Amino acid sequence: MKNIKRPQRRSKQRQTILDELKKLTTHPTAVEMYEIVRETLPNISLGTVYRNLEMLAANGNIVKLKFGTSARFDGNSSRHYHVRCIHCGEVNDIDELPEDFVKQDFDKLGGYKIVGCKVEFVGICPTCSEKNINEVSQV
Amino acid sequence: MKNIKRPQRRSKQRQTILDELKKLTTHPTAVEMYEIVRETLPNISLGTVYRNLEMLAANGNIVKLKFGTSARFDGNSSRHYHVRCIHCGEVNDIDELPEDFVKQDFDKLGGYKIVGCKVEFVGICPTCSEKNINEVSQV
DNA sequence: ATCAATAATAGTAACTGTTACTATTATAAG
DNA sequence: CTTATAATAGTAACAGTTACTATTATTGAT
Numbered sequence A, B: 001m002k003n004i005k006r007p008q009r010r011s012k013q014r015q016t017i018l019d020e021l022k023k024l025t026t027h028p029t030a031v032e033m034y035e036i037v038r039e040t041l042p043n044i045s046l047g048t049v050y051r052n053l054e055m056l057a058a059n060g061n062i063v064k065l066k067f068g069t070s071a072r073f074d075g076n077s078s079r080h081y082h083v084r085c086i087h088c089g090e091v092n093d094i095d096e097l098p099e100d101f102v103k104q105d106f107d108k109l110g111g112y113k114i115v116g117c118k119v120e121f122v123g124i125c126p127t128c129s130e131k132n133i134n135e136v137s138q139v
Numbered sequence C: 001a002t003c004a005a006t007a008a009t010a011g012t013a014a015c016t017g018t019t020a021c022t023a024t025t026a027t028a029a030g
Numbered sequence D: 001c002t003t004a005t006a007a008t009a010g011t012a013a014c015a016g017t018t019a020c021t022a023t024t025a026t027t028g029a030t
Helices: A012-023 A030-038 A046-058 A126-131 B012-023 B030-038 B046-058 B126-131
Strands: A063-065 A072-074 A081-085 A091-094 A112-124 B063-065 B072-074 B081-085 B091-094 B112-124
Touching: A012 A030, A012 A046, A030 A046, A046 A063, A112 B081, B012 B030, B012 B046, B030 B046, B046 B063
Parallel strands: A081 A112, B081 B112
Antiparallel strands: A063 A072, A081 A091, A112 B112, B063 B072, B081 B091
């Protein structure tokens, strides 16, 4: 079982990761964040990126999306939804969704104390749509 | 990019995997299914279990849940929801949810042709609740 | 400002879940 | 029954992530 610690000291690495992610509207993977942050901190290690992304997500500074093959991170931690393409795996924000898409909030379900609700739409992106693919490439 | 083929012939292995999964109300991982099926077919290989679970999911016979660390499979392919414990990772069905939880269906969102919508509730299960854990162990 | 305690790091090795490969076996059409 | 080839068992390889260890950086106390 993974054990995520709360940060106790500031570090330039964690701050840079947060700053760079907040600038983006895309949903980069840890490796993609690593490449972005290396432009500012060329010696940062991939492990540091992974560790800090987990810490930031655990503290609610960012959001971790675990729907696809590899985790993706979102600097926008306000409530919104995502679509992922079943062919290419690309993830996009959904902003224009009616506020009352989900009718109600729950605090208990099946004996669980509910702390959140993850919604991901699954679809076919415009680019893959053009290609007219008839094989399933991702489930 | 993974390429899932449609089955063209019957096999005892695939049929057994489907039968055994349909018997369960739990949401086993591929490795857990492997252990279950080995009681009937002791020589089945883990790769065969993975391959067939993917095929069955791609054909809609079963449902693949990719929210947690490892994929979990559900023999119940009718529409229902799940809760996962943020501490222990346990997944459970939600049956008592109002039918109209999601107000509307979409066929287009953000340029994507929508083919589905995945919802996962995140909470703390009764067992973990008792333990009064104050560290985040899974995000 | 300097020091001491230790959190956080870089670099790397190891691990976990999954997929690919290959020789062999089983299925189903003719 | 034969034959083409789908599907298999067994194993190696792979991707994403996590753990380990020696070193560096942060922060609170002097």
